[in-house]
Amino acid sequence: METSRAARQPRLPFFGAALIGVVALAAALAAGHLVAGFISANASPYLAVGNGAIDLTPVGLKDFAVRTFGVYDKLVLLGGMAVVMVLAAAVAGIASRRSPVPGIVLIAAFGLLGGLAVALRPDLSAVALLAPLASLIAGVGVFFWLHRLASAGPRDEVAGATPSRRSVLLAGAGAVVAAGAAGAGGQLLAGTRDAESSRTAVGRLVPAEPAPPIPADADFAKLGTPTFLTSNRDFYRVDTALSVPQVRAEDWSLRLHGMVREEKRFSYDDIRDRPLIERTITMTCVSNEVGGTYVSTANFIGVDLGDLLREAGILPGAEQIFSTSVDGWTAGSPVVAALDPERGAMLAIGMNGEPLPVEHGFPARMVIPGLYGYVSATKWVKDLEITTWKARRAYWLDRGWGEQAPIKTQSRIDSPKGFETVPAGKVRVSGVAWAQHTGIERVEVRLGANGSWLPATLSREVGLNTWRMWWTELDVPAGSHQVTVRAVDKSGYTQTDARAGTVPDGATGWHVISFTAR
Structure with a gap:
């Protein structure tokens, strides 16, 4: 049936x-x-x-x-x-x-x-x-x-x-x-909750303490390097946000609490009404492979993060700033790095003369020079808890990444491009090197796997927290060739040739490109 x-x-x-x-x-x-x-x-x-x-x-x-x-x-x-x-x-x-x-x-x-x-x-x-x-x-x-x-x-x-x-x-x-x-x-x-209209209403940000002007010889853009300052449009972006958080300045506030003598809460106006500072900082993503492009430089505008921490009064035993984004993402930053006046950590509300772009953290983000972004650069930040490493574990720590993550000394070849064909004879090679908060002392280039290391010409140094451009000229006969670059930082450390991936705390190795001369 x-x-x-x-x-x-x-x-x-x-x-x-x-x-x-x-x-x-x-x-x-x-x-x-x-x-x-x-x-x-x-x-x-x-x-x-x-x-x-x-x-x-x-x-x-x-x-x-x-x-x-x-x-x-x-x-x-x-x-x-x-x-x-x-x-x-x-x-x-x-x-x-x-x-x-x-x-x-x-x-x-x-x-x-x-x-x-x-x-x-x-x-x-x-x-x-x-x-x-x-x-x-x-x-x-x-x-x-x-x-x-x-x-x-x-x-x-x-x-x-x-x-x-x-x-x-x-x-x-x-x-x-x-x-x-x-x-x-x-x-x-x-x-209707679009943050862009709120960002537009903020208007121009004028720092009371502007960054020093960028010297004309801070880059070799005409010789194939990037421009020294990266435009907001071209600044690298790596984050976990599927939809960019939309936070209006008038709705935003930052809570500073935990191991402090006095809990603090700051509105956007509280931050903007302070004497603003501008600092030139190069940021690098831990996901940047050897020769990768996830490194950029901007003039950030905001307030000194260390000043905010000192106002709250950091208690003895505090180790990390556990920062939380409005979308729930978390990062752990060393308290000692944020308090270091020579490093110049910031709560940034502006970037290259404008309010932060929404995709780069508007209304506010953290920027701590010398540390990879996943421990230093929380965007859309809303909460800073002062605590210990043992008490709180941030997003990427539970996914196999390192705890402190200082940026490693690295260099990159930008010209010629890999597998490019160039005229034989004098070949100009150029690129960029970085070792934030240590500084680049020199860059060396060699032609072929067994060639001699030759010094490259460095651009004018802007600061320890920024990259430096370099270039040199090589005599290259017709045929297939390889060029290798390495950097030496101001501590005397020579960039290692040992290849390592990005996990757990940044890639290492020399950047090598192959090209053909005819």
Whole structure:
């Protein structure tokens, strides 16, 4: 009896069933994004799952993604997630050709996963669970509705077009349009909390203590090096944020607490109204491979971080500044580095004469020269807890990275490019070297694996916390060649040739490029 009833139950067309699953997925994601627009962008289940994936990604895979895709690594992640979800939704629809139960179960599982991802976000409150709940209701509801429409009424197997199928097409098209409108609505709502308008309203930042002018011979840009100062547009960006946090200056505050005599809280106006300082600082990402581009220099504007700490009164035994971003990301910085007046750690609110770009941490970020960014450069910072290394463990420490992370002495060849063909004879070789808070003493270059090391001409030194450009000219006969560079810092240390990856505390090795002379 049951078998005959199942046999009489109409089976949905293969592609039609798959399409029902995909449309239901679109409705679920759009509904979640719409509700998240009222709460927080990170409440969107799609972004919450993506953020969870980033947090759970093994260090090696994360490093590979940064190396391979650079600033597009998160777009690749979101795109990959979209492909997987569409395929899963299509499979859910196909598995439900006779009954909606398999599809509803799979959609409900997706909804629960989104809810779990939202619940685990450290920057979201319980109200954010409304977004995945909306996704769950919309996804299940649209799937069941379209499935019932598609299953109703007799079918003309010869003609193929039936009132039921036309109804499903119209209903599906309507659901897609509604999903698009909901998604756009969520994006529009998120835009009402846009930080860019707040940043524009800040206006020009004028430091009471400007940085010394950059000398004309601080770079050899005409000879192939980067310009000494990196534009805000070109400044490297590596972080875990899938969606750039949108924090208005008028809503921002910084809490300074923990092992201090007096807890402090600063508003944006509290910081801006202080006498601002400007410092020229080169920053480097720990994910920078040998010869990599994740190193940039800017004039940062803000206040001395050490001054804020001294006002709060650091208690004996304090070891780290445990900083937290508005999106829940954390970093641990050595207290001793932040208090060192020669190092010049900052709470920065400006960059190259402008308020911080939103993607670089507006309204405020930390900048501690001489340390890799993952322990020194928290963007969108909202909380500084003075504590010990044992008491609190920051985001990357639990993922295999080092605790203190001083920047290593490194150098890079920028010209000629790897595998470039150049005229034989006099070949100009140029590049950049850095050893923040130690300083570069000299740079040496050699042609071939066994050639003699030759000194390069260095640019004017701007400071111990900035990079230096270099260039030299080599006599190169026709043929294939290799050029190697190494730097010697002001402590007398010669950059090691021992190759090491970025984990746990920065890459080492000499940069070598191959080129052809003709």
